[in-house]
Structures are given as C-alpha cells and as structure tokens.
Amino acid sequence: MKRMRETGLIVAVALLSLVQPTAFAQPVTIPVETKHHALVLQTDANKNLGIVYMGAKLADKNEYTHVPAMYKQTAEYTGVANAAYATAGSRNLFEPAIAVTHVDGNNSLDLQYVRHDSKKLDENTSLLTVFLKDPVYNFEVTLYYKSWFNEDVTEQWSEIRHNEKGNVVLNKYASAGLYLKAGSYWLRQYHGDWAKEMQAEETRLTHGIKTLDSKLGTRANLFQPSVFMISLDKPATEDEGTVLYGALEWSGNFRVDLELDNQDNLRIMAGINNYASPYILKAGEVFTTPAFVSVLSSNGKGEASRKLHNWARNYKLLDGKGTRLTLLNNWEATYFDFNEAKLKELLKDTKKLGVDLFLLDDGWFANKYPRNDDKAGLGDWQENKKKLPNGISSLVQEAQANGVKFGIWIEPEMVNPKSELYEQHPDWVVKQPGRPEHYFRNQLVLDLSNPAVQDFVFNVVDGLFTKNPTLAYIKWDCNAVIYNAYAARLGNQSHFYIKYVQGLYAVLERIRKKYPTVPMMLCSGGGGRVDYAALQYFTEFWPSDNTDPLERIFMQWEYSYFYPAITSANHVTDWGKQPIKFRTDVAMMGKLGFDIVVSHLKEKDMTFCQEALKTYNAVKPIIWQGDQYRLQDPLTNAVAAVLYINKEKTTGVVFNYLVSNRYDAGSLLPIRFKGLDPAKKYTLKELNVYPGTTSTIDSSKVYSGEFLMKVGFNPDVKAGRNSVVLEVKAVG
CATH class of the missing domain: 2.70.98.60 (alpha-galactosidase from lactobacil brevis)
Incomplete structure (x- = not known):
C-alpha cells in the first residue's frame, strides 16, 4: 500500500511538471x-x-x-x-x-x-x-x-x-x-x-x-x-x-x-x-x-x-475640440403648460436674449394619454395635437425665421404605465412577472437588451430628424433606475444588466453613424450618468437639476477634476436668491445656457445678460480649451476662485465668487494666480460689469506674471460685489 502511494505521488509530480512553467x-x-x-x-x-x-x-x-x-x-x-x-x-x-x-x-x-x-x-x-x-x-x-x-x-x-x-x-x-x-x-x-x-x-x-x-x-x-x-x-x-x-x-x-x-x-x-x-x-x-x-x-x-x-x-470626447451652442430652455418658464403661441413668443425671446438655440423640454408629446405631467404619455412620441396642432416642424421653421436653432427633449429609454406604448408592448418593459410594479418618478425602464426596443429608441430620434432635418439639438433624459430587473425576451437573466448597457451603446452607435455632428446633452435627472464611455456619444452632460448657483460652484468644482469645462452644461435659472449677475457668472464656467422667463427680466438684467453672452462668446475658447487652475477652493475659503488660461499663456479668465454669508466675508487677502508666464506682463480687466455700476479694478495697471503668482491679486469680492470675472491679458 505504501509503495502504491509513493508511485502515485511520483506520477502526480510528473503530471504537474507538464503543466507548470519552467522554474527560474x-x-x-x-x-x-x-x-x-x-x-x-x-x-x-x-x-x-x-x-x-x-x-x-x-x-x-x-x-x-x-x-x-x-x-x-x-x-x-x-x-x-x-x-x-x-x-x-x-x-x-x-x-x-x-x-x-x-x-x-x-x-x-x-x-x-x-x-x-x-x-x-x-x-x-x-x-x-x-x-x-x-x-x-x-x-x-x-x-x-x-x-x-x-x-x-x-x-x-x-x-x-x-x-x-x-x-x-x-x-x-x-x-x-x-x-x-x-x-x-x-x-x-x-x-x-x-x-x-x-x-x-x-x-x-x-x-x-x-x-x-x-x-x-x-x-x-x-x-x-x-x-x-x-x-x-x-x-x-x-x-x-x-x-x-x-x-x-x-x-x-x-x-x-x-x-x-x-x-x-x-x-x-x-x-x-x-x-x-x-x-x-x-x-x-x-x-x-x-x-x-x-x-x-x-x-x-x-x-x-x-x-x-x-x-x-x-x-x-465627441467633438472635444469643437464648439457648443448656447441655448434658452423653456422648462422653468412653462413646465408642462404651453401651447404653440406661447412657444413662439419664447422663440422671439431667444433671439432677443442672444443665444444660439431654443430648447423645447418635456411635455410636447402623446395624445391618448397627454403629457401634461410626469404621470402619463412617456413612450408615445407623437406631437400633442392640442398643444402643437402644426407639429414640431412649425416650431423649427419659426426658430429659423427668428434666426435661431431649435432643439428638443426626449427620454426614449423610459415609459409611463399610462401610455399607448405600455399597452401595446408590455413585454418591452423591465418588470418581474407576477410581482407588483414599482415606479421611479411614475415610470419604468424599457428593455434595451431587446433588439426591437433598440429599433424603437433609434426610431424616436431618427423620426424627429426625418421630419425635421434642421433640428439642431437633443436633450436625452433618463430619470428612472431599474427595479425588478427582468427582460422578457432574454434567455439568461444574469446577463441583463450588461446587455442593457450594450443595447444602449448599440443605439447610440446607430444614431452617431447617421447623425455624427448633432449636439446631444446627456441628462439624467441630474448628474446620474456621466462617464467617458457615454461622452463618446454626447457633447455635454447635465451636472445636476440643482441650479442654485451657490450649490453649483461646489458641484462644478468637483466635476472639473474629472471632466473639462466644455462638457459641463450650466444654465442660468431662478433657483437661489442670488442676482442675475452671480447666476450668469457661475454658469459661464462651462457650456452656458438659460432657463428663465426672459420677458420677466428687468431692463438692466436683460441688458446684462445680452452683454454677458457677447463676452462669453469671446472668452469661451479659453474656458473650453484652456488649462484650468483652481486658485481657492469653496470648501475652506470665503471666496472661490478658478483661472482658465490659453496654452500660450497670453489670455485668461478668472472667476471669483463669494461663497460665505459671514459678516465682512470677502477677498481680504490677495489671491495667488497660477499657470502664468512669470516673465510676461499682464493687465487685468473686469468683465460682466453690471449696468449702472463701476468696476473697482484698474485695468491700466500692469503686473508681471511673477507678481501675480507670488503675491497675487485682490479682486475685491465682498457682499454686494459677490462675483467678479477678470480677463487676464499679456501685454508687450
């Protein structure tokens, strides 16, 4: 018995040597x-x-x-x-x-x-x-x-x-x-x-x-x-x-x-x-x-x-070295309550404001179950005849007549149970058989592992462009998470989560093959989806539904560690209590848009926005393509400051914001710049000065890059002057 064990051991070692690599x-x-x-x-x-x-x-x-x-x-x-x-x-x-x-x-x-x-x-x-x-x-x-x-x-x-x-x-x-x-x-x-x-x-x-x-x-x-x-x-x-x-x-x-x-x-x-x-x-x-x-x-x-x-x-990035469109969104102006006449007035405001594009948000579709709130209609992508009797095409034409472009909101991956799509294709919906449905924002997710659903989602986009070839922008939303994960046509349910994402990418590949240059915003009830795989298909992302500018300073700061400014869609809205200048200055640190009732703006506010857009159009290449230097963070300072400068170090923009409401808070000390050429001479000029006010910055003074980086510059930020935007310009 002992000899048999020894023989077996020798054989085992010999066999092991056949599969082991040569040692040493x-x-x-x-x-x-x-x-x-x-x-x-x-x-x-x-x-x-x-x-x-x-x-x-x-x-x-x-x-x-x-x-x-x-x-x-x-x-x-x-x-x-x-x-x-x-x-x-x-x-x-x-x-x-x-x-x-x-x-x-x-x-x-x-x-x-x-x-x-x-x-x-x-x-x-x-x-x-x-x-x-x-x-x-x-x-x-x-x-x-x-x-x-x-x-x-x-x-x-x-x-x-x-x-x-x-x-x-x-x-x-x-x-x-x-x-x-x-x-x-x-x-x-x-x-x-x-x-x-x-x-x-x-x-x-x-x-x-x-x-x-x-x-x-x-x-x-x-x-x-x-x-x-x-x-x-x-x-x-x-x-x-x-x-x-x-x-x-x-x-x-x-x-x-x-x-x-x-x-x-x-x-x-x-x-x-x-x-x-x-x-x-x-x-x-x-x-x-x-x-x-x-x-x-x-x-x-x-x-x-x-x-x-x-x-x-x-x-x-998709078109990472390209440009982006400024826009006016109707969402906070109308929510779901609009009609053709009201939208045509907003289109006139779009031109008056001076942005590139008007974006029609949620609520334009569905007839049997009209999209008058978020409880119905999602999935039924036909124009609502009561709101838009002449269809989207009449709005696209109206936009062209006003000298602006037209974009539209969709959420093609989702469905309301109260919809024709749900009634006709219950097997397209992600839900467990025999279990009660559980809704996220009154909706469910369509099963993108299903090729028929992929075709449907592609056709939502393709149909809009087929009818409206000059459509210039898509806001693609995604508001629900997946509950009760189950795909009716998928053989192996353990593949579902992977196949869903692969199905999404397959649809986006088809869209980009046919429409390679159309700008698309990646929206997801806020910043719930951004990553570098998605940004190969979308030109920008929506960081958060929270557009309070004070909150956005902190969010945009953290996002900026991983994503360049050209990807961040920042809108001026009525969230927060800050003046229009503060809201606009914050939104300029990325891809600028507006979501306000233009007709409600005071005369000076309107003038400010129009001039700020002109300024933004002049400096946006620096913000989008320049090097970003964070000068003072909002977490530990009363004043947050960020500098963008071009590769040649000749032109830059500095954003300074008061983020504290403590008594006498402000830029008590100079803020040290970064990224300048120490040997160059620079002037500093205040941008976005509100009408009727005078800048406290002397734009005639010249400073060396060394001085601005070692000593710094005080932008004079304080209560009543809570956002200051500076242009940095090399001279000589």
Whole structure:
C-alpha cells in the first residue's frame, strides 16, 4: 500500500511538471511609460505577471528590475499578491480581478504570461498587449494598456476567452488591476442624490476592502459615481503630492475594490459590477470589458485634472475640440403648460436674449394619454395635437425665421404605465412577472437588451430628424433606475444588466453613424450618468437639476477634476436668491445656457445678460480649451476662485465668487494666480460689469506674471460685489 502511494505521488509530480512553467525562467520586464510616469509589469520565475512599480519614470529602464529588492516588507505568502490581473481559486488570497467556474465545475484559475506585443499607434499613443493563459484549462485573458505619452493617461481593459468543451461562467470580470506601494493611502470619493451630486469625502484607507459600486442599472452614478482619487503618503493638495485619478468608462453598474493588504500595499480592481450578473461565456466567444482610465500626477490634483482634460478633448470626447451652442430652455418658464403661441413668443425671446438655440423640454408629446405631467404619455412620441396642432416642424421653421436653432427633449429609454406604448408592448418593459410594479418618478425602464426596443429608441430620434432635418439639438433624459430587473425576451437573466448597457451603446452607435455632428446633452435627472464611455456619444452632460448657483460652484468644482469645462452644461435659472449677475457668472464656467422667463427680466438684467453672452462668446475658447487652475477652493475659503488660461499663456479668465454669508466675508487677502508666464506682463480687466455700476479694478495697471503668482491679486469680492470675472491679458 505504501509503495502504491509513493508511485502515485511520483506520477502526480510528473503530471504537474507538464503543466507548470519552467522554474527560474528569466524575468520579463515590461514598462508602460509616459512622459513622467511608468507602470512596470514583470514576470517571476513561474511566469506570474505582477506589477512591480507604479510611479515617477526612471531615465534608465534597466533599473526597474531593481525595484522589488528595495522593499523589505513582511512575508508575502502567495507569490501573486502583486498580480497584474489577480485570479480566484488558486494561490491568490486577496480580492480577484477575475473569478470563473469551468465546464467541469472547477473554480480555480491561474493565468501565466505567454507573450506580449507593444506598438506605437501614433507619435503620442502606444498600445501594449499582454497574453495570459491557464496551463491546465484552455482559458485565456488578454490585457490591454493604451497609453498617451504627453498626457500621462492610461486606459486598461481585458479580453476573456476560452475553448473548453462547453460554457464557462464568469463570476467576476474586472477591467483592470493596479498595485501601489506607499506609506499611506487617502481616498477621495463622492456620494450624492438628486440635487446633491458630487459630495466629496476624503479618508485614509484602512486595512480590508473599500468598495465603490452601483446596482441601479441606469443613471448609475446617482448615489455614487465611479470616479475617485487616491493620494499616496498624504492627501494631495491642488499643487503638491502624488495622486492617482481613476474612472470607469461604463454607463451601468460598476464596482471598484480598493484593498489594503497585510503588507500595507494597495490593490485596485475596477470594472463592471458582477452583482446579479454571472456571465455565461461560450467556447470561442470573447468577453471584452470596458476601459478603466487613470492618470498619475506627482504635482497634485490640479496637474492630474489638466492632463485628463487634455486627453479627453484630444482623444475621447465627441467633438472635444469643437464648439457648443448656447441655448434658452423653456422648462422653468412653462413646465408642462404651453401651447404653440406661447412657444413662439419664447422663440422671439431667444433671439432677443442672444443665444444660439431654443430648447423645447418635456411635455410636447402623446395624445391618448397627454403629457401634461410626469404621470402619463412617456413612450408615445407623437406631437400633442392640442398643444402643437402644426407639429414640431412649425416650431423649427419659426426658430429659423427668428434666426435661431431649435432643439428638443426626449427620454426614449423610459415609459409611463399610462401610455399607448405600455399597452401595446408590455413585454418591452423591465418588470418581474407576477410581482407588483414599482415606479421611479411614475415610470419604468424599457428593455434595451431587446433588439426591437433598440429599433424603437433609434426610431424616436431618427423620426424627429426625418421630419425635421434642421433640428439642431437633443436633450436625452433618463430619470428612472431599474427595479425588478427582468427582460422578457432574454434567455439568461444574469446577463441583463450588461446587455442593457450594450443595447444602449448599440443605439447610440446607430444614431452617431447617421447623425455624427448633432449636439446631444446627456441628462439624467441630474448628474446620474456621466462617464467617458457615454461622452463618446454626447457633447455635454447635465451636472445636476440643482441650479442654485451657490450649490453649483461646489458641484462644478468637483466635476472639473474629472471632466473639462466644455462638457459641463450650466444654465442660468431662478433657483437661489442670488442676482442675475452671480447666476450668469457661475454658469459661464462651462457650456452656458438659460432657463428663465426672459420677458420677466428687468431692463438692466436683460441688458446684462445680452452683454454677458457677447463676452462669453469671446472668452469661451479659453474656458473650453484652456488649462484650468483652481486658485481657492469653496470648501475652506470665503471666496472661490478658478483661472482658465490659453496654452500660450497670453489670455485668461478668472472667476471669483463669494461663497460665505459671514459678516465682512470677502477677498481680504490677495489671491495667488497660477499657470502664468512669470516673465510676461499682464493687465487685468473686469468683465460682466453690471449696468449702472463701476468696476473697482484698474485695468491700466500692469503686473508681471511673477507678481501675480507670488503675491497675487485682490479682486475685491465682498457682499454686494459677490462675483467678479477678470480677463487676464499679456501685454508687450
């Protein structure tokens, strides 16, 4: 019996040697380098691929091989704690990036390095492809690292495939894994709700797992967006410290795991949320994860955001280097209560105000169940005959006659139970059979995993443009989350959340193929949906339904870390108690629009708005395409200040706002500028001066860039002068 056991052991060892890589193989070191930083991958003796370095770029690439030896931390029991794409079920003791169930029911996975390929896509962009394979199962993962040299930005994603004899279940399938070493880690994350978007929290990460996630299905960012920052060793400031920004390019359920391990190292796993979503992968099928974008800065949060802004405008955004339309929206002027005559008067006001476009909001459609409130009509996209007897086309023509363009609001992914669409196609609606319906804003979500629904949604947009070829703008809303997730025509319900988002993207691809240049706003009851995947189809997003300008200063500040000003749709409304100047000055820090009753404006307010629009049209290229420098944050100062300056450092705009109502609050001290040329001379001129008032700024004085950055300038912000916009101009 003993001899049989020994023989069996010898056979087992022999068999194991057939599937194990040759030990003590020469390590392969793979640096992913940008202008200032590097992510370095390296194989060990057993062909495990790990991350051995992420930080400032070294001049000598050969020295990356010395990095691991410099760390004398506690024992690492697994040999794969730093895995580039951590697996479950083998030796890994930490949170995996991927977990699977093979055809035979086995839950283990061991991905080993096979080869890699690196190529330059253009002078600034490179793509690294790394091939990994399980030595026992016919299962492969390909890792992609796309890097932009000048911007220090990297996208990571993965492709998962197998050729086993049957179906494999993907239980987790992250897009990316990162591994960081530092003395401590500080997470800046965001939370919110309707009208309270982008509320920031910063805490030191403690041992264990911190998870940022969403299970809402649609408008996935409502409670928690997928963007975050990690500061190394200490909380990064605007201009100091090492900080990593992360953002998942996915418009549905997401999950980001941040795990601080026993060695005090941090691993980050980001991807689609696997909640209720085990994915059945057929043999030969490829599952491609969405991209995770990151940027690393050694000089604080401001530098990181400017890098991300440049990358977004140049490489990711739809028409990122283009222009945008100013507009007048009718929503707060009329809500659902309007008719053709009232809208034609508003069209005249649009021209009088001086904006580019009139936007007709909710309430223009449905007849059997008229859209007179948010309880009925959603899904029935025919013009309401009582409100608009001559249809949308008459309004488009009226807009043209007034020298402005015309845009329209839609919410094509949603349906009211009180609608013809619901009556005709109950199987198109996301709802559980046999369970009571549960409504979000009196509506349900249409099942975009269904190709027939995808056709319907596409035809909503296509039909509007077919009838009205000169239609110039779409506001695309999405107000409901997904309750009772169930798709009547979907064979595997665990695929629903993924197929929904893929269906949405399929529709948007069709729309953009046919209408590549039409501006579209990504709206979602506020900022519930913005991400860099969606912004490949939409020209701008709506940060929040809360348009109180004081609240917007804080929201726009936080959004600006991740998204450039050209993407942020900011409207002047009647929210808040601030004067029209303050409201307009705040809205100018992005893509300006108005949602006010123009005819109710006082004469001076009207004059101010008209002149402010002219000023905005002159300076908007700087705001949209320039470098943003945050000078004083609203959280810790009585005055918030932000500077935008062009790449040549010759022209800039500074926005200054009083955000405190404390007695005598104001700009008591000079505000130091940033981003100027210290050797250049500059003048400062106040813009948006309200009619009948006189600026306290002497525009004839000349200051060196050095003076403005080291000493600063006092914009004289105080009660009664609570917003000051300055033009910075180089002279000589």
